[in-house]
Structure formats: C-alpha cells, structure tokens
Amino acid sequence: MTDSSSTILEDIATSLDIPEDGVLSKVLYRDDKVRVVGFAFDTDQELTEHTAAVPVVIQVVSGRFQFTVGDETSEIGPVSWIHLEASVPHSVIALEPSRLLLTLLS
DSSP states (O other), rough: OOOOOOOOOSOOOHHHHTTTTTTTEEEEOSSSSSSEEEEEEEETTTEEEOOOSOOEEEEEEEEEOOOOOOOOEEEEEETTEEEOOOOOHHHHHHSSSEEEEEEEEE
C-alpha cells in the first residue's frame, strides 16, 4: 500500500519468489532518499564480491546466508542486520532458499 505519506509492504516474501537455481532482484520502493531492493536466492547462489556507491543496510527476510566483509565471514539469518559504508567490499552466498532486503541510502 502506498499513499503520499507512507508505504507499507505487508508481506515481502510474497513479492520475492525464489527462482530455481538463480537469484532474483526486484526494486520494492524508491524515492529521492532511499531505494529498497529485494533479493531472492536459491541454495548456493551468490553475489560475488562487490561494493555499493552509497551506504547500505542489509536485512534477512528468510533463510540463511554466508556473508563476507573483507576477511570476516559470518552466518546471518532473519535476526541479522548489517550496515555498510559506501565502497566496502562484500559478498553473499545463500545457504538455503533465502530472501534479503538491501536498502541503499542516498
């Protein structure tokens, strides 16, 4: 639901079907200050090391991931929250069918 003063995504998971043997990305919200992108991963699918041009927040919606920042690797799940400054190299691998939100901050 969206009106001029609010946006509610009632069930993010239903907006992000997990593809068979692949990765789906979908812009769920965008304005002049923030962009929210949903990702859905099948098991063992990954985003190899990359950076973002702006600060980001990563939140796991469902499933589990191996998340690497620099030389540090962590297993993250639905109770995890990550903030990265711009230009920080990172990568992610789905350990099971999984979904996450990437919020890009202008």
